[in-house]
Amino acid sequence: MLYLDYAATTPPYEEVVETVAEVMKQHYGNPSSIHRLGMQAEKLVQGSKEIVAGALGVRADEIICTSCGTESNNLAIKSAAYSYRNRGDHLITTVIEHPSVLEVFRQLEQEGFRVTYLPVDNKGIVKLDELKEAVCDETTLVSIMYVNNEVGSIQPIREIGRILTDYPKIIFHVDAVQAIAKLPFRPKEWRVDLCSGSAHKFRGPKGVGFLYRRDGIQLKPQLAGGGQEYGVRSGTENVPLIVGMAKALRLSMEDMEAKTEHRYRIRRRIVQGIAAIPELAITGSELEVEAAPHIVHFSFSGMRAEVVVHALEQRNIYVSTKSACSSGESDPSLVMLAMGCSREQAASGLRISFSEEHTEEDADQLITALRHVVNELAPMLNVPSARRGKRR
Structure with missing residues (x-):
């Protein structure tokens, strides 16, 4: 099996699976309890936060x-909008954000x-x-997101932070889900006020x-309850998963520069291979400084993306195809349409995402495999290859 959908989710490290199981067995106390088991659980949560914070x-x-x-x-955007509405009611985002931002x-x-x-x-x-x-x-x-989850474009977060330095009353939120443990990110230095991360994107x-x-x-x-997480996010902390998240992040950050270089090397090879297939066209920038190391996006114009997905399967x-949250939808990619692609191209976008392994x-x-799939499917289109392979 060749799993190339790491932008959707990643297989957890074996060490993380073992750690989560151990914590579930040994440290099941409620972190809010004042007895020894509760204090042990609270200590694990705090230690995990220190690891995440250090990264x-x-x-x-x-x-x-x-x-x-x-x-x-949701917590970052809604909470900030409501908390600072007395200052104004104007908000800024982009047309290519993840559904959990746009909606x-x-x-x-x-x-x-x-x-x-x-x-x-x-x-x-x-x-x-x-x-x-x-x-x-x-x-x-x-x-504004750091790395687009669909096409892998990198937004100039550091430069945006510099611009917003002149506007100290504006809150700057970054969806860094696809960037953490893939690219350098120093939110405090880059004038980022809020940033989101998700453990299953870094194993x-x-x-x-x-x-x-x-x-x-x-x-x-946004949740009424016991006031956990500094009163911002009520609900009993999921101690095993929090510990697992911290361990996965620590492992992912080890030798990150070397891992990033390796991902770019794999990306380069995939891009070159796709570029050699006339029916396919790479989406987005060819400059690596503008493209995430772990995502390659391309289109097979005229062919429904899900047909190619199942042919490779x-x-x-x-x-x-699109983000895992919307991949079941058959509509053309809103991200590709926003980039100026035709509806035909936007209905045929495919995403390859991988790891340092x-x-x-x-x-x-x-x-x-792509060559074989294209050779099988291209005759169904009855379109000259020169048209099919027009590069964006």
Whole structure:
């Protein structure tokens, strides 16, 4: 089996599975209990936060544990919008955010907030001048993802932070789910106030994530209850998964520079292989500084993406179309449409995502399978290959 859908979810480290099982067996106390078992559990939670905080260069008391990246995004955006509404009701995001961000902003619009959705260029990247133009006296929140979960475009988060330095009253949120443990990220140094992470994207367990909240940022709780997580996120902490998340992040961050270089090497080989198949076209930027190391996106214009996914699955190779949260939908990719792709291209987008454990032989196996699949499917299109393979 060749699993190439790491942007959807990653197989957990064996050490993480063992750690989660051990904590479930040995440390089942409630972290809020005052007896010894509760205090042991609380100590594990705090130690895990210190590991997560250390990876980001922030303080442990700035880490809020959540159930996933979606909850972290919802908590950050809704809480900030509500908490600072007395300053203004204008919010800024982009047209290519993850559904857990876009749908939140659409909900906020229904509640009377004004939202500016920044467009992107044909590489899937926002233009800094357009961000500057969008900011006004009523702007209270800017939310922009670091790495796009579908096409892998990297947003200029550090530069955006520099721009927002001139606007100290604006809260800056970053969905860093696809970037953490893949690319350098120092939220405090980059003027990021809030950032979201999800454990299962860096080989941790599903069902746990975190939100970094810079000290001093007020967040209105979205859950009423016992006041856990500094009163921001009520609910008994999931100790085993929190510990598993911390362990996975620590393991993922080891030799991260070397791992990133290896991912780019695999990415380069896949891109070159896809570029040699006339019917296929790479999506987005060809510059590695603008493309995530673990994602390759391409289109097979005229062919439904799910047809290719299942054709590769028959060869025991697993890839995906859009984000896992929306891959079951048959509509064209909104991200690709925003990048200027035709509806035909946007209905045929495919995502390859991988890890540092993949090899050049894996890349070659994928390309060989793609060639066979294209040769089988292309005659169904009855379109000259010169048209099918037009590069974006």
